[in-house]
Amino acid sequence: MRKLVWLVVLAIPLIVALTLPARVALWWFDPPEEIGDVRGTIWRGQALWRQPGQAPLDLTWRWRSGLSWHWRVSQVRGGSTVLNGIGRPVSGGLALEDVSGRLDVTRADIQLWMMNTRARGYLEFDIERAVMVDGQPPEIAGQIVWREAALEGTVHESLGEILVDLTPGRQRQQARVESLQPAPVTVRGTIDLEVDQYTVDLWLRASPDRPDLDRQLAWMGERQSDGQIRIRLSGALGW
Numbered sequence: 001m002r003k004l005v006w007l008v009v010l011a012i013p014l015i016v017a018l019t020l021p022a023r024v025a026l027w028w029f030d031p032p033e034e035i036g037d038v039r040g041t042i043w044r045g046q047a048l049w050r051q052p053g054q055a056p057l058d059l060t061w062r063w064r065s066g067l068s069w070h071w072r073v074s075q076v077r078g079g080s081t082v083l084n085g086i087g088r089p090v091s092g093g094l095a096l097e098d099v100s101g102r103l104d105v106t107r108a109d110i111q112l113w114m115m116n117t118r119a120r121g122y123l124e125f126d127i128e129r130a131v132m133v134d135g136q137p138p139e140i141a142g143q144i145v146w147r148e149a150a151l152e153g154t155v156h157e158s159l160g161e162i163l164v165d166l167t168p169g170r171q172r173q174q175a176r177v178e179s180l181q182p183a184p185v186t187v188r189g190t191i192d193l194e195v196d197q198y199t200v201d202l203w204l205r206a207s208p209d210r211p212d213l214d215r216q217l218a219w220m221g222e223r224q225s226d227g228q229i230r231i232r233l234s235g236a237l238g239w
Helices: 002-019 022-029 109-113 211-217
Strands: 035-040 044-049 057-065 068-075 082-090 093-104 117-133 139-153 157-168 173-179 185-193 197-206 229-236
Touching (some): 082 117, 157 185, 197 211
Antiparallel strands (some): 057 068, 082 093, 093 117, 139 157, 157 173, 173 185
């Protein structure tokens, strides 16, 4: 009888761990306020990720092994957003690995960098590793390609395809930006991410046979002596 009692006592923590509702467990990880409608357990579950002015995203996860989980984000109705990867907790933050898929560019903060102009297209992800820890700059290794890139509004033109090559550094996260193919507007430059701020330094050049684009691009930045438009921005990061 005593052995049976001990088996029951030892089994209780295991049962709790296996059946602990995800909505309770997520409190430990301090999730964004936009995540709600949490269902399932920490081993397998789902939630809705709501962004202002956007259709909600369906976030699902399942335990993979050890301290890693496979996760997937996809738009609930229509849209082109589908991202997959592996996530695991690290001291003071979160590590993501093997992130792939695509994200509608309207869901990215790129819109905040453009005055009276909207971005179109989608971002294609191939990220080997991304680590986000409190008090440290992000560490991201991989590439993002902006496919079917285009601007609408004050500037209305195609940008072709744009590569963002991500390399972590000691003091900051660095991103090199460059056009992959000829287009009416080509882009090159850098984006640096530090602990709590970002710095953008981009150069836009209109095709020589499109003088009309020079006037449009002039609204976006500083005209240089060689005809290029330079965009310099900085601000606080909001993770």
